[in-house]
């Protein structure tokens with residue numbers, strides 16, 4: 001989804017970031033072992049994403065939600081770049097959190113705070129006083145808002161999957177849940193996953209979505 005906007009992957013040819021395996025900077029264990037390294041990794045990502053703009057795919061989904069209302073269009077993303085919000089989508093469920101927020105390192109229920117540049121090394125939770133970590137779902141952690149997503153899938157009429165690999169659960173199972181609810185299931189992916197969909201559009205999101213959403217605009 002965000003690839004055509006130029007979001008850097010932060011992996012070099014060896015799958016490494018500055019010589020570190022990605023799991024050395026994106027796990028809870030990494031955070032408690034070396035917070036400075038993890039903060040630096042996310043600081044670099046924020047700086048690199050700061051000036052990235054949404055592409056026509058993001059704009060199309062935001063327009064669809066504006067047109068039909070957030071009550072009827074649920075946007076769920078695995079991306080942490082905030083580009084759907086930048087395209088002015090009003091309500092986005094961020095399964096994997098956001099690059100642009102920090103949360104308490106001990107209690108997921110404590111208040112988040114926004115972060116836009118490098119993270120303050122001394123930012124602490126306003127409720128309990130411990131350090132703040134990136135509000136990002138790391139390897140080994142459960143995606144967020146699964147109850148809300150399951151509820152939306154249970155009353156879904158049209159399910160559009162955009163560019164996911166289709167192999168990582170729980171997201172890979174969404175199409176099965178949507179189909180069980182009787183939804184028409186559409187996959188937008190230049191490299192289709194092979195899962196069962198009623199319709200497959202083998203194009204990038206920035207090409208396919210502006211046309212696809214026209215069907216549903218009122």
Ligand SMILES: [Zn+2]
Nearest residue numbers: 104110125128
């Ligand atoms: Zn706290």
